[in-house]
Amino acid sequence: MQIFFYLKSCSTCKRILDELNLPESVTLQNIKTEAITEAQLEEMKNLAGSYEALFSKRATLYKERDLKNKTLTEADFKALILEHYTFLSRPVLVLNKTIFVGNSKKNVEAAKAFLNE
Numbered sequence: 001m002q003i004f005f006y007l008k009s010c011s012t013c014k015r016i017l018d019e020l021n022l023p024e025s026v027t028l029q030n031i032k033t034e035a036i037t038e039a040q041l042e043e044m045k046n047l048a049g050s051y052e053a054l055f056s057k058r059a060t061l062y063k064e065r066d067l068k069n070k071t072l073t074e075a076d077f078k079a080l081i082l083e084h085y086t087f088l089s090r091p092v093l094v095l096n097k098t099i100f101v102g103n104s105k106k107n108v109e110a111a112k113a114f115l116n117e
Contacts, residue, residue, distance in 0.1 A: 001043060003027045005036065006091040012103050013091045020093070020111060031085040041081060044092060047099035051077035054101055056089040 004022060006013035008030040017028075029036075045051050055077045061084060062068065072080075080087045093100040093111050100111040 001040075001094050002096065003029055003040075003094050004091060005029050005031050005040075005044075005088065005094075007032055007085065010090060016091055016103060016108055019108060020115060022093075022115070026093075026095070031088060031090070035085065036082065036088065038082060041078065044094060044099060044101075045078070047094065047097065048101055050074060051081065054081060054089055054092065056087055059086040061086050 002025050004017065004020075004026055006017060006028065008014075009032065022028075041051075041054070044054055048054050051074050052072075056062065057068070067080075077087075089102045091103065095114065098114060100107050100114070
C-alpha cells in the first residue's frame, strides 16, 4: 500500500503534501470524503504498533466528549477512528511497510529522507 491519508481542508496537511513531493504511485485519500476502511486501519495499526499511535488526542471531538477523563482501550481507539475521521492523527503516509503518522517536524523530515533514499 502506498497511500497518503489527509484532510483536504487542513492547511497543515496541504503544506506537508507540498513539502513531500510524493511520487505519482502514492494514492491521495481525503479522509473526509473517502472514509478509512477497517482493512486500511488494520494495516496502519500493524505498521504503527497500536491504534493509539494513530489516534489524535487534539481532536475537537476528543475534548467535547471528555475522552481524556476516560480510560480508552485499543478497541475504543479503533472504533473512534472508524467512527469519525477527526480522530485519526493526520496526515498518515504509508509507503509499503513503512508508516509516518502526524505532522511533527521530525516525522515530516523522516518521511522526506525516506522518499529521497
